[in-house]
Amino acid sequence: MTGLRILDRTLARRVMSAAEAAEQIGPGETVGFSGFTGAGHPKAVPAALARRMRAAHERGEEFRVQAWTGASTAPDLDGVLAEAHGLSKRLPYNGDPLLRRQINSGEVEYVDVHLSHVAQHSWFGFYGGLDVAVVEVAAVLPNGLLVPTSSVGNNKTWLENADRVILEVNSWQPRGFEGFHDIYYGTRLPPQRAPIQLTTPMQRIGDPYLRVDPAKVVAVVETDHPDRNTPLRPVDDDSRAMADLLVDFLRHEVRNDRLHRSLLPLQAGVGNVANAVLAGLQESEFEHLTAYTETIQDGLLDLLDSGKLIGVSSTSFGLSEEGARRFNDDIHHYKGRILLRPQEISNHPEVVRRLGLIAINGMVEADIYGNVNSTHVAGSSIVNGIGGSGDFARNAYLNFFVSASTAKNGAISSIVPFVSHVDHTEHDVQVVITEQGLADLRGLSPRARARKIIDRCAHPDYRDRLADYFERAQRERPDAMHTPHLLGEALSWHRSYVETGHM
Numbered sequence: 001m002t003g004l005r006i007l008d009r010t011l012a013r014r015v016m017s018a019a020e021a022a023e024q025i026g027p028g029e030t031v032g033f034s035g036f037t038g039a040g041h042p043k044a045v046p047a048a049l050a051r052r053m054r055a056a057h058e059r060g061e062e063f064r065v066q067a068w069t070g071a072s073t074a075p076d077l078d079g080v081l082a083e084a085h086g087l088s089k090r091l092p093y094n095g096d097p098l099l100r101r102q103i104n105s106g107e108v109e110y111v112d113v114h115l116s117h118v119a120q121h122s123w124f125g126f127y128g129g130l131d132v133a134v135v136e137v138a139a140v141l142p143n144g145l146l147v148p149t150s151s152v153g154n155n156k157t158w159l160e161n162a163d164r165v166i167l168e169v170n171s172w173q174p175r176g177f178e179g180f181h182d183i184y185y186g187t188r189l190p191p192q193r194a195p196i197q198l199t200t201p202m203q204r205i206g207d208p209y210l211r212v213d214p215a216k217v218v219a220v221v222e223t224d225h226p227d228r229n230t231p232l233r234p235v236d237d238d239s240r241a242m243a244d245l246l247v248d249f250l251r252h253e254v255r256n257d258r259l260h261r262s263l264l265p266l267q268a269g270v271g272n273v274a275n276a277v278l279a280g281l282q283e284s285e286f287e288h289l290t291a292y293t294e295t296i297q298d299g300l301l302d303l304l305d306s307g308k309l310i311g312v313s314s315t316s317f318g319l320s321e322e323g324a325r326r327f328n329d330d331i332h333h334y335k336g337r338i339l340l341r342p343q344e345i346s347n348h349p350e351v352v353r354r355l356g357l358i359a360i361n362g363m364v365e366a367d368i369y370g371n372v373n374s375t376h377v378a379g380s381s382i383v384n385g386i387g388g389s390g391d392f393a394r395n396a397y398l399n400f401f402v403s404a405s406t407a408k409n410g411a412i413s414s415i416v417p418f419v420s421h422v423d424h425t426e427h428d429v430q431v432v433i434t435e436q437g438l439a440d441l442r443g444l445s446p447r448a449r450a451r452k453i454i455d456r457c458a459h460p461d462y463r464d465r466l467a468d469y470f471e472r473a474q475r476e477r478p479d480a481m482h483t484p485h486l487l488g489e490a491l492s493w494h495r496s497y498v499e500t501g502h503m
Contacts, residue, residue, distance in 0.1 A: 004171075004175075005138070005139045005140065005169045005171055005175070005222070006139070006140045006169055006220060006222075007139070007140060007141055007142040008140045008141065008142055008143065008144045008214070009142075010144070010214050011140050011144065011167070011214060011217055011220050012140075012220070014217055014218065014219055014220045015220045015221070015222060016219050016220070016221065017048075017221070018044035018045050018047065018048040018221050018223075019048045019051070020219065021044075021045050021048065021166050021218075021219035021220075021221050022045055022048035022049040022051075022052055023052075024132065024164060024166060024218045024219055025045075025049055025052075025065065025131075025132050025134075025166075026131075027056070027061075027062060027063040027064065027065070028064070028065070028088075029065050029066070029131035029132060030065065030066040030067075030068065030127075030128065030129065030130050030131050030132075031065050031066065031067055031068070031130075031131065031132045031133070031134060032068045032069070032122075032130050032132070032133045032134070032135075032154065032157075032158030032161070032162055033046070033067060033068070033069045033073065033077060033133075033134050033135075033158075034069070034070065034133075034134065034135040034136045034149075034151065034153060034154075034155045034158070035069050035070055035071070035072075035073040035074070035077060035136075035151060035153060036069070036070035036071045036072075036073075036151035036152070036153035036294075036295070036315055036316035036343065037071055037072055037095075037151070037270060037294075037295045037316050037317070037318040038072060038073065038074045038095075038227055038228035038229070038230060038318060039149075039150040039151040039227045039228075039316045039317045039318060039319075040070075040136050040148070040149045040150045040151030040152070040153065040155075040173075040227065040316065040317075041069070041073040041074055041076075041077045041136060041151075041227075041228075042077065042134045042135070042136050042166075042168040042221075042223075043074075043076050043077075043136070043168065043170065043223050043225035044168060044221055044223045044225065045134050045166055045168060045221060046076060046077045046080055046081055046134070047076060047080050049065075049081070049086070050080040050081055050083065050084035050086055051084075053081070053084040053085070053086035054084045057084070057085065063086060064085070064086050064087060064088040065081075065086060065087065065088065066087070066088055066089040066090070067081065067087055067089070067090050067091075068091055068092070068118070068122070068127070068130070068154070068158070069091075069092070069093070069153065069154070070115070070118075070151060070152075070153020070154045070155070070315070070316065070343055071092070071093040071095075071115060071153065071294075071316070071343075071387060071388075072093055072094055072095030072096070072384065073095075073096070073228075074096075074227070074228030075096065075228065076225070076228070078090075078094060078095075078096035078099045079096050079098060079099070081099075082096060082098040082099040082102055082108075083098060085102075085107070087099065087102070087108050088108065088109065089108065089109040089110070089111065090103070090108055090109070090110050090111070091110070091111035091112070091113055091118070091127070092111065092112065092113035092114075092115060092117075092118045092385065093112070093113075093115065093384060093385040093386075093387050094110065094384060094385060095384050100382065100383070100384075103382055104380075104381045104382060110382060110385075111127075112375060112382065112385040112386055113385075113386075114347075114386060114388070114390050114391050115294065115343050115347045115387055115388040115391060116343065116344060116347035116348055116349060116388070116391040118154055118157075118343070118344075119154050119156075119157040119187075119342065119343070119344040120187075120189075120344065122154070122157050122161055123157065123161070123187075123189055124189070129161075129163070130158065130161045130162045130163070131162065131163050131164065132162055132163070132164045132165070132166065133155075133158035133159055133161075133162035133164070133165045133166070134165075134166045134168065135155050135158060135159060135165065135166070135167060135168070135210075136149050136167075136168045136169075136170050136173070136223075137149060137167055137168070137169055137170070137210065138169070138170065138173040138174065138175060138177045138178070139169065139175060139178070140167065140169060140220070141209070144211075144212065144214050145209035145210070145211060146159075146167070146209055146210040146211070146212060147175075147177055147178045147181075147208075147209060147210075148177065148180075148181045148183070148209070148210050148340065149170060149173040149177060150173060150177070150227055150316065150317045150340075151315060151316035151317065151340070152181060152183065152315050152316065152340050152341060152342050152343065152346075153315055153316060153342070153343050154342065154343060154344070155210060155342070156183055156184075156185070156210060156342045157342070157344070159210060159211070159212045162216065163216065164216055164217075164218045165212055165213075165216045165217045165218065166217075166218060166219045166220075166221065167212075167217060167219070167220045167221070168221045168222075168223050169220060169221070169222050169223065170223045170224065170225060171222070171223070171224045172223070172224050172225055172226050172227075174328050174331045176331040176332055176335070177331070178208065179208050179335060180208075180334075180335065180338060180339065180340055181207075181208050181209070181210075181339070181340045181341070182204045182205065182206045182207075182208070182313075182339045182340070182341050182345075183206045183207045183208070183209065183210055183211075183341070183342060184196070184205050184206035184341065184342060184344075184345050185206060185207065185211075186205070186206070187344065195350070196345065196348060196350055196351055198345070198351050198354070198355075199354065199355075200290075200355075201265045201290045201291065201292040201311060201312070201313045201355060202290070202310075202311040202313060202337075202339060204339070205345075206341070206345075226324070227317070227319075227324060229319055229320055229321040229323070229324045230318065230319075230320060231320050231321065232272075232275060232297075232298055232320045232323075233272050235272065235275065235276045235279060236272070237435070238404045238435040239272045239273045239275075239276035239435075240276055240280075241435040242273050242276065242277075242402050242404075242433050242434065242435055243273065243276035243277040243279065243280040244280060245433050245437065245438045246277050246280070246360065246400055246402070246433055246438070247277070247280040247281060247284050249431065249438055249440070250263060250284075250286070250358075251284075253398070259398075261285070261286060261287065262286065262287060262288040262289060262290075263286055263289060263358060264355070264356045264357060264358050264397055264398075265290045265291055265292040265355050265356070265357050265358070266281075266289060266290070266291040266292070266293065266357070266358050266360070267291065267292060267293040267294070267352075267357045267358065267359045267360065267361075267392045267396070268291075268293060268297070268299075268300075268360045268361075269295075269360060269361040269362050269387070269388075269389060270295050270297065270318050271362050273360075273362060273402045273403075274297065274299070274360060274362070275297055275298065275299040277299075277360055277402075278297070278299025278300060278302065278303060279299055279302070281303065281308065282299075282302055282303060282306060282308060286308070287308060288308075288310055289303065289308055289309045289310065290309065290310060290311050290312070291303075291309060291311070291312040291313065291314070292312075292313045292314075292346070292351075292352070292355055292357055293312065293313070293314050293346070294314055294315050294316065294343060294346050294347055294387075294388045294392075295314060295315075295316050295317070295318040296312060296314045296316070296317045296318065296319070296338065297318050297319065297323070298319055298320050298322075298323040300312050301319070301323055301326065301327060301334075304334065304337055304338075310337065311337050311338070311339070312337070312338055312339075313338075313339045313340075313341060313346065314338070314339070314340055314341070314346060315340060315341055315342065315343040315345075315346035315347070316340070316343075343388070346388075347388045347391040347392070348391075349391060349394070349395045352391065352392055352395040352396060353395040356396075356397035357392060357395070357396045357397060357398075358396065358397060358398050358399075358400075359389075359392035359393050359396035359398070359399040359400065360399075360400045360402065361374065361389040361392065361393055361399070361400070361401055361402070362374065362389075362401070362402055362403060363401045363402070363403045363414070363424075364376065364377065364383060364403070364414070365403070365412075365413075365414045365415070365416055365419050365420070366401060366403070366414065366415055366416075366419065366429070366432050366453065366457070367415070367416050367417060367418045367419045367453075368415065368416075368417060368418075368449070368450040368453050368454055368466060368469075368470060369426050369446045369449055369450055369453075369483055370426035370429045370432065370441050370446075370449045370453065371418075371419045371422050371424070371425055371426050371429070372401050372419065372422075372423060372424040372429050372432075373419040373420060373421045373422060373423055374386060374389050374401075374423045374424065375421060375423050376420060376421035377420075378420055378494045378497060378498050379420030379421045379491070379494060380420075386423050389423070389424070390423065390424060390428075393424055393428055393429070394424070394428045398430060398431070399428070399429065399430045399431065400430070400431045400432075400433055401424070401429055401431070401432050401433070402432075402433045402434070403433075403434055404434060404435055405434035405435060405436045405457060405458060405459035405462075406459045406461070406462075410459070410461060411497070411501060411502045411503065412497060412503055413458065413459060413461075413462040413466075413493065413503050414434060414459075415434070415453060415454070415457050415458040415459070415462065415466060416466075416493050416494070416503075417466065417469045417470075417485070417486075417489070417490050417491075417492075417493060418485060418490035418491055420491060420494045426441075426446065426449070429441060430442050432453055432457050433457070434457045434458075434459075436456065436457055436458065436459060436460075437455075437456035437457055438456060438457070439452040439453045439456045439457050440452070441453075445482075446482060446483040447474070447481070447482075447483075447484070450470050451470075454466045454467050454470060462503070469486065469489065470484075472486065473485055473486050
């Protein structure tokens with residue numbers, strides 16, 4: 001394979017096994033791994049590193065590292081390192097269930113960061129130095145340039161800032177990926193920053209390749225392993241109902257001349273509701289759509305194939321196994337219609353605000369005044385992290401937060417008197433949707449928002465209790481009518497769930 005994928009003579013001489021490459025990583029070091037939503041992460045070196053960690057632990061030696069990534073990865077990165085008890089700190093986003101338990105038990109420190117902030121915080125030195133970058137690529141060209149794979153994430157920053165670099169050249173990734181990427185190298189630090197000259201979703205402002213200083217490359221590992229491809233759940237009735245409400249609301253905005261029939265660039269978070277919304281758009285009258293998002297799911301491929309969507313800019317794929325096969329088998333069909341960028345650009349607030357995105361993101365819960373929690377259960381246990389939802393929602397032209405109105409077979413209400421953790425304040429939330437209905441909060445005072453959220457979004461099993469809380473708060477706090485709360489009771493629903501398993 002070396003002759004086909006590793007064409008630079010200097011780097012070809014540094015090919016070695018994953019076990020040998022893992023020897024380049026020492027205890028206590030900070031490692032920047034490629035990977036975003038299960039795509040484009042290294043597959044072989046983390047497993048070899050985990051074996052070293054387990055062997056060290058058996059000898060009674062401490063061997064843990066700090067791990068930085070783009071977003072969530074996969075069992076063959078986060079999973080194997082968690083199984084080896086090899087992580088001391090993790091940022092910025094995690095989806096692995098074992099690592100989640102270790103974070104919530106206090107074994108692993110977790111830094112939950114807006115995804116647009118990670119690269120710049122690394123450059124600012126806020127997190128300390130980066131010892132090693134382990135980055136997957138599709139090929140190394142004769143001039144040393146690197147062809148990226150199915151995600152970009154923070155790879156550019158890791159390659160620039162790390163003291164040492166390990167490359168995994170993965171032949172499972174299509175060689176046809178060359179030309180799909182737009183790597184922006186114009187980032188400057190304050191006070192020398194300049195505007196990012198990106199005015200349309202599919203505009204190129206960078207290079208097709210990643211760069212690396214060959215002197216920093218200490219190992220090149222050849223692999224042939226698939227991404228973690230997540231099977232899609234069938235669209236359920238609740239997801240379909242929320243998608244229908246959202247698409248109908250877009251029609252309402254078109255009728256009122258607040259949107260054009262081709263809408264504005266779409267951003268959709270990962271999950272069943274997002275895919276249901278994309279399926280709803282497939283059935284709709286909207287044409288010539290664009291997307292500026294962070295993850296490409298199967299639904300976006302469907303829209304591209306149908307011609308409804310003319311182009312999508314992202315930082316990563318997040319496909320099912322069938323979706324990945326479909327893309328890989330017909331990759332040239334998508335060339336020129338998909339661009340993958342660093343996440344500091346895909347999620348950049350300046351660009352999001354300029355393009356005027358329609359942002360669609362999930363939530364754990366919303367309270368009656370419009371504050372949204374997208375990360376924690378009962379205020380303390382992290383689920384995955386804030387991801388890019390804040391980057392998009394705060395700066396979007398129009399944002400939606402969506403969730404089923406209940407969870408755990410009705411034991412939890414997604415609409416509560418007061419959220420147990422605030423990720424998106426009431427000032428940043430425009431539209432809340434559950435399968436029960438839609439609450440347009442734009443231009444409303446807190447009490448007007450409360451009436452609308454209770455009446456339209458709460459499940460019938462909880463609606464009367466929420467209305468009772470709101471009415472009593474107004475009666476008992478006549479001196480605090482702007483946002484009336486009964487502070488002794490505001491979090492009682494969460495306390496009840498922790499103590500009894502039911503709100």
